[in-house]
Amino acid sequence: MQDPSLTHERLLFEISQPGRLGVELPDCDVPVMSLESLLPAAQIRKDLPLPELSEPEVIRHFTHLSQKNYSVDSGFYPLGSCTMKYNPKLNEDAARHPGFARLHPYLPDAQAQGALEVLFEMQNILTEIAGMDATSLQPAAGAHGELLGLMLIKAYHEDHGQGERDTIIVPEAAHGTNPASAARCGYKTLTVKSDSRGRVDLAHLKSELSDKIAGLMLTNPNTLGLFEDDIAEICDLIHGCGGLVYCDGANMNALVGRARPGDMGFDVMHFNLHKTFSSPHGGGGPGSGPVAVKKILEPYLPTPQVVKTETGFALEHNIPKSIGKIHGFYGSFMCILRSYLFILYYGKERLKDVADNAVLNANYIRTELQGHFDVAFDEICMHEVIFSAKRQQREHGIRALDVAKRLMDFGYHPPTIYFPLIVPEALMIEPTETESRQTLDSFIDAMKQIADDIVNDPEVVKSAPHFTPVRKIDEALAARQPCVCWSPEPVKA
Amino acid sequence: MQDPSLTHERLLFEISQPGRLGVELPDCDVPVMSLESLLPAAQIRKDLPLPELSEPEVIRHFTHLSQKNYSVDSGFYPLGSCTMKYNPKLNEDAARHPGFARLHPYLPDAQAQGALEVLFEMQNILTEIAGMDATSLQPAAGAHGELLGLMLIKAYHEDHGQGERDTIIVPEAAHGTNPASAARCGYKTLTVKSDSRGRVDLAHLKSELSDKIAGLMLTNPNTLGLFEDDIAEICDLIHGCGGLVYCDGANMNALVGRARPGDMGFDVMHFNLHKTFSSPHGGGGPGSGPVAVKKILEPYLPTPQVVKTETGFALEHNIPKSIGKIHGFYGSFMCILRSYLFILYYGKERLKDVADNAVLNANYIRTELQGHFDVAFDEICMHEVIFSAKRQQREHGIRALDVAKRLMDFGYHPPTIYFPLIVPEALMIEPTETESRQTLDSFIDAMKQIADDIVNDPEVVKSAPHFTPVRKIDEALAARQPCVCWSPEPVKA
Amino acid sequence: MAYIPNTDQDRQAMLEAIGLNSLDDLYTPIPEALRFTGELNIPSRYNQIALEKHYKTLGNKNASAEEYPCFLGAGIYDHYVPPTVGAITGRSEFYTSYTPYQPEVSQGVLQSIFEFQTLTCELMGMDVANASMYDGATALAEAAIMACELAGRKHLLVPDTINPIYRDVLETYVRHMNLTVDTLVTENGLTSVESVKAAITSETGAVLLQQPNFFGAIEDVQAISAAAHEGGALFVTCVDPISLGLLTPPGEYDADIVVAEGQALGCPMGYGGPLLGLFACKTKYLRRIPGRIVGETKDGDGKRAFVMTLRTREQDIRRERATSNICTNVALYALAGAVYLATMGKQGLKQVAELSLQKAHYAATEIAKIPGYSLSFPDAPYFKEFVVQTPGDAGKLNEHLMSKGLIGGYALGGHYSGMKNAMLLCVTEQRTKAEIDALVAALREFEGNS
Amino acid sequence: MAYIPNTDQDRQAMLEAIGLNSLDDLYTPIPEALRFTGELNIPSRYNQIALEKHYKTLGNKNASAEEYPCFLGAGIYDHYVPPTVGAITGRSEFYTSYTPYQPEVSQGVLQSIFEFQTLTCELMGMDVANASMYDGATALAEAAIMACELAGRKHLLVPDTINPIYRDVLETYVRHMNLTVDTLVTENGLTSVESVKAAITSETGAVLLQQPNFFGAIEDVQAISAAAHEGGALFVTCVDPISLGLLTPPGEYDADIVVAEGQALGCPMGYGGPLLGLFACKTKYLRRIPGRIVGETKDGDGKRAFVMTLRTREQDIRRERATSNICTNVALYALAGAVYLATMGKQGLKQVAELSLQKAHYAATEIAKIPGYSLSFPDAPYFKEFVVQTPGDAGKLNEHLMSKGLIGGYALGGHYSGMKNAMLLCVTEQRTKAEIDALVAALREFEGNS
Numbered sequence A, B: 001m002q003d004p005s006l007t008h009e010r011l012l013f014e015i016s017q018p019g020r021l022g023v024e025l026p027d028c029d030v031p032v033m034s035l036e037s038l039l040p041a042a043q044i045r046k047d048l049p050l051p052e053l054s055e056p057e058v059i060r061h062f063t064h065l066s067q068k069n070y071s072v073d074s075g076f077y078p079l080g081s082c083t084m085k086y087n088p089k090l091n092e093d094a095a096r097h098p099g100f101a102r103l104h105p106y107l108p109d110a111q112a113q114g115a116l117e118v119l120f121e122m123q124n125i126l127t128e129i130a131g132m133d134a135t136s137l138q139p140a141a142g143a144h145g146e147l148l149g150l151m152l153i154k155a156y157h158e159d160h161g162q163g164e165r166d167t168i169i170v171p172e173a174a175h176g177t178n179p180a181s182a183a184r185c186g187y188k189t190l191t192v193k194s195d196s197r198g199r200v201d202l203a204h205l206k207s208e209l210s211d212k213i214a215g216l217m218l219t220n221p222n223t224l225g226l227f228e229d230d231i232a233e234i235c236d237l238i239h240g241c242g243g244l245v246y247c248d249g250a251n252m253n254a255l256v257g258r259a260r261p262g263d264m265g266f267d268v269m270h271f272n273l274h275k276t277f278s279s280p281h282g283g284g285g286p287g288s289g290p291v292a293v294k295k296i297l298e299p300y301l302p303t304p305q306v307v308k309t310e311t312g313f314a315l316e317h318n319i320p321k322s323i324g325k326i327h328g329f330y331g332s333f334m335c336i337l338r339s340y341l342f343i344l345y346y347g348k349e350r351l352k353d354v355a356d357n358a359v360l361n362a363n364y365i366r367t368e369l370q371g372h373f374d375v376a377f378d379e380i381c382m383h384e385v386i387f388s389a390k391r392q393q394r395e396h397g398i399r400a401l402d403v404a405k406r407l408m409d410f411g412y413h414p415p416t417i418y419f420p421l422i423v424p425e426a427l428m429i430e431p432t433e434t435e436s437r438q439t440l441d442s443f444i445d446a447m448k449q450i451a452d453d454i455v456n457d458p459e460v461v462k463s464a465p466h467f468t469p470v471r472k473i474d475e476a477l478a479a480r481q482p483c484v485c486w487s488p489e490p491v492k493a
Numbered sequence C, D: 001m002a003y004i005p006n007t008d009q010d011r012q013a014m015l016e017a018i019g020l021n022s023l024d025d026l027y028t029p030i031p032e033a034l035r036f037t038g039e040l041n042i043p044s045r046y047n048q049i050a051l052e053k054h055y056k057t058l059g060n061k062n063a064s065a066e067e068y069p070c071f072l073g074a075g076i077y078d079h080y081v082p083p084t085v086g087a088i089t090g091r092s093e094f095y096t097s098y099t100p101y102q103p104e105v106s107q108g109v110l111q112s113i114f115e116f117q118t119l120t121c122e123l124m125g126m127d128v129a130n131a132s133m134y135d136g137a138t139a140l141a142e143a144a145i146m147a148c149e150l151a152g153r154k155h156l157l158v159p160d161t162i163n164p165i166y167r168d169v170l171e172t173y174v175r176h177m178n179l180t181v182d183t184l185v186t187e188n189g190l191t192s193v194e195s196v197k198a199a200i201t202s203e204t205g206a207v208l209l210q211q212p213n214f215f216g217a218i219e220d221v222q223a224i225s226a227a228a229h230e231g232g233a234l235f236v237t238c239v240d241p242i243s244l245g246l247l248t249p250p251g252e253y254d255a256d257i258v259v260a261e262g263q264a265l266g267c268p269m270g271y272g273g274p275l276l277g278l279f280a281c282k283t284k285y286l287r288r289i290p291g292r293i294v295g296e297t298k299d300g301d302g303k304r305a306f307v308m309t310l311r312t313r314e315q316d317i318r319r320e321r322a323t324s325n326i327c328t329n330v331a332l333y334a335l336a337g338a339v340y341l342a343t344m345g346k347q348g349l350k351q352v353a354e355l356s357l358q359k360a361h362y363a364a365t366e367i368a369k370i371p372g373y374s375l376s377f378p379d380a381p382y383f384k385e386f387v388v389q390t391p392g393d394a395g396k397l398n399e400h401l402m403s404k405g406l407i408g409g410y411a412l413g414g415h416y417s418g419m420k421n422a423m424l425l426c427v428t429e430q431r432t433k434a435e436i437d438a439l440v441a442a443l444r445e446f447e448g449n450s
Ligand SMILES: Cc1ncc(COP(=O)(O)O)c(C=O)c1O
Pocket: A081, A082, A141, A142, A143, A144, A175, A177, A178, A219, A223, A248, A250, A251, A272, A287, A288, A289, D326, D327, D328
């Protein structure tokens, strides 16, 4: 609310004053022994250079920071591929319940039956939604799920004497985590092209098949928001050459209850609970990336799995062919809990409403904006739609980046830009099902206004944003002279 | 963060769309009978014109509203007489505990021992801080406390055959609730002047004394932030003519642990827990205004009081001479709870730190700003200090109102202005103890800058605020054509 | 201290700037004899961990409706609170702000109150509403005083079907304004039009009525309203806002002033406070309303904005001639009410009312079947509460119910001498059939039942 | 549906605008055979009231540290969380935002991460830190891989005093990168420098060490660091951030990469997830760090601002040649950590560490006095955890403790074959003397004790 030229948001360290206290801790109620008698002298710390603030200062500082942050609760956030849907408040209340929040993961199973029930149920629910046979809830995010999925594929091949398969095929439009995860799993990657319809180029794919292929990773709907309609044939081809097929399920919001990767031929997939099932993204995390698999991969799942026994739910650590552990405990339990409640709220009766409304909203935007920006692929899209600002760039020198920044002035978070790379000047818009027609209409109006301004007043677009807490940011400077940790100004001599 | 000219904050009713749902309620699990069989036809409502929104829309709407609101958590709020101190988060957590939040007031005492203990302890604690003999926690705010206090005075007089006493003396600097409460208690009011030192004009007071006087209401420290140093004599005078003396304790933040109204001669006082003891103000309430009294008034306290018996804490409804009930239950329990925790946090050892730091902060501002604005009374002040912009108005046409609005541009909430009325162009600054020297210094710098601008660039001050969600507001228009309830636009014919 | 930023060093520097030597010097304006130099006789300080444990220990000593199915009502209700309410009222921009005296930095609170006022009007079918009163009881008292002033009369006609606590508060308030209360003793749990007509005089400033009344029964509001007006009195009603999801709004039966306890609209029961007083009336009385009112206006750019208005009614301006002495009200609870009503909406509120109605009738029907139990007012239509004649002392019965893990009803004997063994039971949408059946089973087992 | 605004009417209008007849038509891009037309075999929907009851029922089935004094640690700790943490992480501006790809509207998250990185560096005495990893276990695995790549070697030397679960995760990770783990079997609860020197080879890329180690004991980090560096290996440590309130920071013993599980810094135990991985290293390794990093820069007006930087290390740009595959991290928990450290501050964190140290020593001393109990490593200095040899099966003992209302320790037998009856106990600042005494009393009563 104040004059931005008068705003000097200081860092914690600059607010700090010697002697300030943010907490009042108890006095020691047991006999106090000298530190020297308890710890080796070399291990006793001499100085602890942490900031010193009072409670009101801490709260005010971080409240100010929050006020400089856009969020779903403050507005439309059509960040493509990220599924920024509304996070129900009931789920947040649940996560504060001390029976979950203050639950130690090493409690005996008998003392954690409520938590184990959540995990057990979610293993089954996600397995069913995936159309698969088993699920591990352990991955902490999508990329972690990819890594696990690839490890399972590797374990399978090794178990079947096919350890020499060393290559994972990844479409060029894939998310960067796909090839990176393959690399982390010790695989080479091989990139297949997209065809003119924005799908995997089948001819190219066929030409690359060999007995070196361990598998293919595919996002479906793909990162162009299009359903890979050759998926059955693709799976057959990969299976035919002895490989397995991985589904990056980041885009499951288009499919829940309407189509199941398992039915399409995929052997393994991950979910992003923090996308499809609404555990909040938290400014970059935490996430949760459960992996569902077909029977053939079940023997290799990481330990532990949750099982139901006569005496209740239990952690099963004994999985002879398991790839081992990939997480300290049982995954992002608190995210899994929220997603569980999200799914129960819809239930089997209504879960597909999620997909239906997400896809409807995306197609509505596609239809309404089509005359104003060029849609990358002129067909029914899934949960997201991609426009290209290539024409605007060529004719008016306005880039996708400029459009994104200008949208901020209208009170919107920009769409994802420049992804996937194969669409020049891409603007990837994912509205999700939790937005109303009215919100979409206002956004559409803003986009139309920007389209007009690009022609009539390009400067206002180019110089955006004008109303954000900071103006356009110099990203290059940050990388040129990295400063990633505050340090006190050197005292001038 | 967006272009204000593009902001159209709609009302709930304008967002509403037919058929939207914000909640999913259960189906009826008992046999359903027809409404007509259960209710008289004339009592069945035909239409319920409430808005219809989904949960995400509700959250986003009110989140937007919150973003247009200044608060203590977002900045310095030196609103004089209102004691806008930091509200500790621990107390907010406590208020969410279902053992308090979901506690029905009609539970048998045995089922509410925790709550009764809080009330019992607070009766004692406030009695002690006041230097009095008993306390009723029932008033819901300061003005409610005043009303109760006056009722007690009236009951006392009537009980002593002095029912003809019909006048309450109120200093001209008093808060408006004082005379208004007197009127609500069926009393006439008589105004006494302030002297040149900003205290009750003793000569004037003496001249008004008579056997019609039921009592005097006095704020101490008074609304000028000054201690009424003749208080002992004032009390003697009033007592001398048969009246009782009421202390408006709104300014207790100056005194806690340092001086007690009971020791000064007051017979009855109220606390504003939502000021002194930090229960949050909530944008205008709730409050809590407990009343502490000397022995002579104890018999008249409203029912019930909390007592300690052999079997535990209990509500005592049997108070034969009680004035009756003034609140449905036991006062603002949830505020009392927070204040109780606030007091326990400081304890007997540190409670006076509150007053010490509040008074110190006020005097620091007084000293540092003295050269730039005229201080109304040039002496040590208590918890607040009053400046006058009279000189600025005369010389530059800049009013206290303009200074207040300009402070907003610097990110501060303005001080209280035009109160008390006896200081022309008053700016009443109350920093409280929860502000740091650094915050005060920044505020002082802003005030100095404004003082300079008044001389050098008065227009920038006059046209303020410039950076708030709305520009200066037309208050007269609102009163001229009152619109206090939204109604749909009449459909055009 | 964690809540006080300044350190000894800061204090020293500030004292120096002021020109004082010690903190004690700050108090030289207080005559020495009046300074308190001892130690307060209050508890010692708690550290944060201990303080947290302390409040949890205290909280756990109370029988909350979180733990026990609650059949207690009588003015404070365990209705469902949707999670939106806590999410919004927990935003510190709202709860750590003061009264919106400076509208440019307070549009959030101001607009929320304007919406609250509008929602109140929509719910009640009234023209105008204020920004809230302390609670239903004081709102009724203020309404009664306002009505008498409008009517220029000094008597109030008050049936004993109105919440006895409200009548107590009313009595205290109006006594000091030299108004008198004529209590109308009723029979069969309802106020009869005839008795009102008979009791009304040329000095009756207002007829008060509660709908549904304290016994949960539904009064013949139309007829009584007409009778009041015929007698030249104003008609003031006190309603349960949840019931308005289903019942005819007061505006439709020509009520002049309508008040309500709004706690059920998303506010915590909180051991009875704070609460939320709702206050609405006809437009023609707008300038006589007690308390704050928010109105629409424009800012310097001509944009819609909100501001506290008609302030000349209020104590800070009009002082002893103000329409009331109220200053602080319950803005945060009004916000809760607005969020509640926005979330429930047209369909949700109706559903809450219907569920409460149906479940209460199921419970009443089942209870009436138990030998020894009967409905006290079998002919009165009712909403979510009803009076049961029980086979023993109602207090003892509540003890028995608690031993079965249930919070029982309100024992009426204390306020209605003829109703010693009678209990007022309440069933909201939160109660499941299983809970009601458990209540019925527990009632059946009650030893008094013989 | 309350979470989906659009109504049937909206959907109809939108379908018309798109030129489709039904929602089914939206799926024509999916070959018909692949569409799912059945009903999912998952539970039926819950209404909100039922759903709230459901999660409370589930939550109440778990033995939370809210209810039972907790002496269980082993990597996840019941340290005190000040109320500031919930107040800030509960602000929806933070928790409902995504990764700050658009810095102009994300300065809140960006600055908070920059502060988190700085706090991590201050705590550890290191030069640079990243924006967080999934948890301590994967952070250690990533550090090991990074170290091997930096060293150009393929072996890791890993004492068995490191958390066995971390070693499991490490093993899974590095196996796929064709790195091998040499496990160093230790005695007496400590890693001896001699054994490290003996085990190190020219293929050892890094020596890993946990401080305090899994048994709570304090290792001779300086000597082992020197030994690692002498052998041409990097030195990677995994620390308990709370212990750094008291213990020498890794920067001072020349650690190259330091990781930690940050859960104890204000994050919920949450049944073990999400957690908070901390990752710091020397400046010279900055461009090899996995995951996100926030850096300082300027905006168009020259004002200080923050932005994700050095992004060419990351998977979305560098793809298969990225420093890691991590994308989503745990920004919200990093925020919790920043708020925690800001609130505790210099004095508070030291006090937490000291209280934990003193209380653990009191508990250990008292337990060692009980007949049948002894400290397994009586000569090893320790911080807040210690290993007790108990007179019976540790699992049984835990059952016994739970029957006394106490959460016991971690049974070591599962991971350390020689330690069947041994239990790792943890005492944080939250435990009172009374609770410790209750533990001691309960241990004494244990039937195994004979
Ligand atoms: C298509 C796709 N795949 C994978 C990922 C990686 O998921 P996560 O960020 O949860 O690791 C993302 C998320 O950004 C994605 O959009």
